[in-house]
Each structure stands twice: as structure tokens, then as C-alpha cells.
Amino acid sequence: MSHSLLPVPTGRLLIPGANSFSLQEKPLKFSLIIPTYKESQNIRTIVKQLTHLIDQKIPNQYELIIVDDNSPDRTGEIALEVAKSYPQLKVMCRQNEKGLSTAVIRGWQMAQGEILGVIDADLQHPPEILLQLYEKMECKADLAVASRHIGGGGVSEWSLMRRFLSRGAQLLGLIIVPQVVGRVSDPLSGYFLLRRDAIQGREMNPTGYKILLEVLGRGKIENIKEVSYIFQERTKGESKVTIKQYLEYIQHLWRLRFPSWSLRRSLRYSQVILKSSRRRRSRLSKKNQPILPLSNSR
Ligand SMILES: Nc1nc2c(ncn2[C@@H]2O[C@H](COP(=O)(O)OP(=O)(O)O)[C@@H](O)[C@H]2O)c(=O)[nH]1
Ligand SMILES: [Mg+2]
Structure with a gap:
């Protein structure tokens, strides 16, 4: 079996501490999760670009973790192949669980870094600003978020409809959980770094795409920094966002607003x-x- 293949944690979505059993003697400085579903055409490029960048800053002190959900285009197998040339790359292949947010948490559960992060695999999140985010973390931030909504940030070629839906989703979040969504300019960002101890030992319960909401809602986060970026257009592969992700977003907001309320529990109770x-x-x-x-x- 490949040394790069990570086991998939099961059970509760809890992030272990830096001195936990899953970490080796010497923790790494940084673990970056790359969640993937059908990204076979982007894997090599993103790994190459990220490695080139992070090697300049903290060579041999970081890891990249691809968490793939059994992609039919063999993304997982290709990632393992790529890992032969990049020893810092690890791959987790999930079979029994799926979804972007839980993929990120499962990756963090196996991560050895003191600083944890997430970036999309499709190059829509420009790797170039990763070191700026990392530097914010070195200056004692608990969370460093890549934002489309501060000076210098934006989206490239979004239709009016897509802009409207994105801003509408943010507004809805502000109404339902203002104390979570109102803390950053771009709460729907999927590109951010955080200190492990900000979420260590806290049980996560996300659904859908917006993992940052979960971190803001359940983490111990005081010092937040933001770095602007322009959300790039995809050149390879396609987006997996459908109406389902919008519905899951609303469900996620609801869970954060009423932590003890669960649809399943309510259904069981009514049964x-x-x-x-x-x-x-x-x-x-x-x-x-x-x-x-x-x-x-x-
Ligand atoms: N592991 C995993 N990754 C996913 C899943 N859905 C999307 N992704 C990855 O999450 C990132 C963002 O997804 P994408 O569809 O590009 O979202 P968009 O940029 O908002 O259109 C990409 O790297 C996807 O491959 C999923 O169900 N599981
Ligand atoms: Mg994308």
C-alpha cells in the first residue's frame, strides 16, 4: 500500500490536539487540505504550484492533503500517482462519506500541522496569495481568510444572477446568524487558514459547502485577518454546485442558529x-x- 495513502477517520467530527495519538513526535507547521471531486485535470497543476510556493517559506515542514470522495474520473488514483513525486503530498480516499465540508474536517483530523488550511483544487483560489495568508497566521491571527469583498478582491466573470445569489446567500446568513456571518467580509469563502487550537476538541457538524461558517460558529476565534483575492474562472473540469448546495446552506445556517435542533431528531420525535x-x-x-x-x- 502507498505510504501517501491516509486512513479515513470515522465517528465524531472532532479535531485532535497537537499532542494527540494521530500526530507524530514532531508536528508540522502547516497542513493544507485540498478537497476534490472529479478534479483529475487539475491535481498535478495545483500540487506543483502549491509546492513551489510553500517550499520557499517552510520546506519540509508542511503537508498537502487531498481528500477525494471516490471520484469516478480517478482523481484519487491520479493523486496517489502524483504523490510519488511529491513526498509532502498525502491522499485520503473516502468511500462511505461524501460532501465538501466533512471532507475538509476529515482531512484536518489526520493533519499534523499547527496551522490548518483549505484551498479548492480547481485553481479558482489563486495559490499566489497563500503565503500572505500564512504570514497573517505567523502574526498571531487565529484565522486568515481570503476575501472577495475587500479592496482589491472580486470575482472574474460572474453573471449578474450568480452575483445576486452569492450576495443573497450572504444576506440570508446575516439575518439568521449575524454573530457568525457578520464577523468577516466574505463568510462564504472556501479559502482560509486557522490555528489548530482554535477548533481543537470542538465537535463540528457542518453540511454542504460552507466550512468557514462552521469554523466561525464553533471555533474559538478572536483575531481574524483578511487578504483580498480575485476568484478565478475555472479552466478545467466543472463546478459541482447545484440547488442541493443552496438548500444545505440554509440547513447549515439553521443548525448554527439552533445548535440542539436537528431535522433527524425532530423526525424521529414526530415518528x-x-x-x-x-x-x-x-x-x-x-x-x-x-x-x-x-x-x-x-
Ligand atoms: N471531497 C470532496 N470535494 C468536493 C466535493 N464537492 C466539491 N468538492 C471540491 O471542492 C472544491 C470546490 O468545488 P466547486 O464545485 O469548484 O465549487 P465552486 O467553486 O463554488 O463552483 C473543488 O476542489 C471540488 O473538487 C465533495 O463532495 N467532496
Ligand atoms: Mg470551483
Whole structure:
């Protein structure tokens, strides 16, 4: 089996501490997660660019972790192949779980870095600003976010509709969880770094795409810094965002607003109530056998 292949953690979405069993004697400085689904055409380029950059700053003290969800285009296998030339690259191949946010958390659970991060695989997040984010972390930030919504930032060729949906989603977040969404200019950003101890030991419960919301909502985050960037157009592969991700976003906001409320628990609770009322009705009907038509019962 390849040395680059990481086991997939199971169970609760808890990030272990720097002195936990999953970490070797000497923790790394930095672990960057690259979640992938059908990114076979982008893997080599992103790994090459990131390695080139980070090697200038902290050679041999970092790792890149690709977390792939059983992509049918063999992204996982290609990543393992690429890892033969890049010893700092590790690959986690999930079979039984899927979704962007949990992929990132599963990656962080196996990460050895004191600083953790996430970047998309499709080069829409420009690797060039990664070192600026890292430098913010060196200056004692708890969280450094790449933002499209501060001076110098933006999106490249988005249609009016897409801009409207993105801003609308942010506004909705501001209404439902202002104390989470209002903390940064770009709460929907998927490109950020954070200090491990800001989320260490905290149970995460995200759904959908917006992992930063989870970090802001559940982490111990005081000092936040932002770096502007322009969201690039995809040149290879395609976006996986569908209406499902918008619905999951709303569900995620709801979970953050009402942490103890869960759809599954509410469904289970209503099933219990339904069952017990059905049992009561059938007990009553047995007692009053035969059930007479209304007209006869008078
Ligand atoms: N592991 C994993 N990665 C995903 C999943 N969905 C999307 N990604 C990755 O997350 C990143 C952002 O996804 P993308 O579809 O480009 O979102 P967009 O940029 O908002 O259109 C890319 O690197 C995708 O390959 C998923 O279900 N699992
Ligand atoms: Mg993308």
C-alpha cells in the first residue's frame, strides 16, 4: 500500500490536539487540505504550484492533503500517482462519506500541522496569495481568510444572477446568524487558514459547502485577518454546485442558529408521537369493538 495513502477517520467530527495519538513526535507547521471531486485535470497543476510556493517559506515542514470522495474520473488514483513525486503530498480516499465540508474536517483530523488550511483544487483560489495568508497566521491571527469583498478582491466573470445569489446567500446568513456571518467580509469563502487550537476538541457538524461558517460558529476565534483575492474562472473540469448546495446552506445556517435542533431528531420525535397515538387509538378501538357507524352510535 502507498505510504501517501491516509486512513479515513470515522465517528465524531472532532479535531485532535497537537499532542494527540494521530500526530507524530514532531508536528508540522502547516497542513493544507485540498478537497476534490472529479478534479483529475487539475491535481498535478495545483500540487506543483502549491509546492513551489510553500517550499520557499517552510520546506519540509508542511503537508498537502487531498481528500477525494471516490471520484469516478480517478482523481484519487491520479493523486496517489502524483504523490510519488511529491513526498509532502498525502491522499485520503473516502468511500462511505461524501460532501465538501466533512471532507475538509476529515482531512484536518489526520493533519499534523499547527496551522490548518483549505484551498479548492480547481485553481479558482489563486495559490499566489497563500503565503500572505500564512504570514497573517505567523502574526498571531487565529484565522486568515481570503476575501472577495475587500479592496482589491472580486470575482472574474460572474453573471449578474450568480452575483445576486452569492450576495443573497450572504444576506440570508446575516439575518439568521449575524454573530457568525457578520464577523468577516466574505463568510462564504472556501479559502482560509486557522490555528489548530482554535477548533481543537470542538465537535463540528457542518453540511454542504460552507466550512468557514462552521469554523466561525464553533471555533474559538478572536483575531481574524483578511487578504483580498480575485476568484478565478475555472479552466478545467466543472463546478459541482447545484440547488442541493443552496438548500444545505440554509440547513447549515439553521443548525448554527439552533445548535440542539436537528431535522433527524425532530423526525424521529414526530415518528414516536405518531406511533404512540396510533397505539392508543388501536387500544381504544379494541376496547369499543365493534366500531359502530356514527349514525348508529347516537
Ligand atoms: N471531497 C470532496 N470535494 C468536493 C466535493 N464537492 C466539491 N468538492 C471540491 O471542492 C472544491 C470546490 O468545488 P466547486 O464545485 O469548484 O465549487 P465552486 O467553486 O463554488 O463552483 C473543488 O476542489 C471540488 O473538487 C465533495 O463532495 N467532496
Ligand atoms: Mg470551483
